[in-house]
Amino acid sequence: MVLGYRWSLSENYALGVETGYSRLGNFGSSILESVTFAFLGTPRAVPQGSSWKLRTRAMSLGASMKWSVSGPWTLMAHAGGIRSHATVDEGYVFMFLSRSRHLTTDRNGIYAGASFGYDITPQLTAALTADVYRVKFENGFVAGMHTNYIRVLGGSLEYRF
Structure with a gap:
């Protein structure tokens, strides 16, 4: 969700400010499998592998520009700045040993x-949008900060008062 205000610079151009909140999705992978080995002459199946999940939210503050190209x-x-909140859950299992971590990072x-839109009415615009967010988060098992570029394709409706 984004709220903003735009000032008309001319008949075809407008410049504004915006603020918003975005849920940037849940990403993850899991490679868990069973491995069979003989223990005291009896085959035993034990789990091994790893799992990883990232959940990201962001608050934004930036500038916007609108250009009326031709007709509607x-x-x-x-573009602007964000304050992101990322949550990472990791787990690793090997035979009878397991390890997990839960980390949150605010950065x-x-x-x-950019978006390409069509003015349905003088107050309503429908648009196709493409956004990129640069989010930094801390990873538990591989120490240090990591940068993730989250790309979002979507649609928007803009209503003007």
């Missing part, structure tokens, strides 16, 4: 995006 067609661009980052 518009191009829009926006500053940036975002940028």
Whole structure:
């Protein structure tokens, strides 16, 4: 969800500010399998592998630009800063040993995006959007900060008062 205000610079151009909140999705992978080996002459199946999950949210503050290209067609661009909250859950299992971690990271980052829209009415625009968010998070087993670029393709409806 994004809220903003745009000032008209001319008949075809407008410049504005925006703020918003985005749920940037859940990502993860899991490689868990059973391995069979003989223990005291009896075959035993034991688990081994790893799992990883990242959940990210972001609050944004930035600038936006709208250009009325031709008739009802518009191009829009926006960019700014974000404050992201990333949660990482990791697990590793090998035979009878297991290890897991839960980490949260709050960091500053940036975002940028563009959209191509159509003015349905003078107050309503429908658009196709493409955004990129740069999110940093701490990984538990591989120590240090990691940077993830989250790309979002979608649609938007803009209502103007």
